[in-house]
Amino acid sequence: MNHTTDDTTGEPPSGWPTTEAEALAVQDALRDRVVLDEPGPAPGAELTAVGVDVAYDDERDLVAAAAVALDTRTLRVVAEATAVGRVAFPYVPGLLAFREIPTVLAALDRLPATPDLVVCDGYGLAHPRRFGLAAHLGVLTGLPTIGVAKNPFTFRHAPPGPARGDTAPLLDGDEEVGRALRTREGVKPVYVSVGHRVNLDRACAHTLGLARAYRLPETTRAADALCRRALAEAR
DNA sequence: GCGACAG
DNA sequence: ATCTTGTCGC
Secondary structure, eight states, X not given: OOOBOOXXXXXXXXXXXXXXXXXXXXXXXXXXXXXXXXXXXXXXXXXXXXXXXXXXXXXXXXXXXXXXXXXXXXXXXXXXXXXXXXOOSOOOTTOHHHHHHHHHHHHHHHOSSOOSEEEEESOSSXXXXXXXXXHHHHHHXXXXXXXXXXXXXXXXXXXXXXXXXXXXXXEETTEEEEEEEOOSTTSOOEEEEEEXXXXXXXXXXXXXXXXXXXXXXXXXXXXXXXXXXXXXXXX
8 A cells, every 4th residue: 555645736737728719729639539449458357447536625726636546356445646736727617627637647647556447537528529538638648548427417318227237328419428327226327438448338347346335436436535635634 | 698517 | 626514214
């Protein structure tokens, strides 16, 4: 177990977009670098799955990110890291990545483990321009990524069946951009979409394997708890 | 123009 | 995301 909870202030990379127009241009320039023709790591294998999440303190203009690596077989924490920085972008639906990614990259850099899969809070291809947070992070790191969101954003879906593992297509018009996945019986589903170098079937299988006791994957729960702690301890 | 809108 | 206590239920 690594205790990399020291807070390194990760500033936004120079040239990071400042305006919505610049951010849209960046999405447009990077979107075709997403790799969709790889199946991704095999579900059921012993993998290092890394959850990333971010917490904000608007008062102090601070953002704390956490990256927590779990063993997919045992769901035990193998390594963790945090980073603290300044908020790099306002929250704009469709541009979430520009707010979260700089600090997430800093945390991933400090993580003493090699991710086989990165699980993001939010969407990948389920995005107005098919380039959400998970896709963006995947392109920048080259790592296999998926997005697991708590809300359907602007997309529509029929209710999945009541059993754990049941799914329903998440639709943008008639295009399946992700899946509503029931991780617990009778509990609101999570919303899974492909990020980079993982197909949708495997993205859902990994999500289900990581979410055994609670609605959300353990990766997300661990990263959420750690980034909140890092923010509280930041100064 | 108005409302909706991942975190 | 964040503001925020107790409370109902398995």
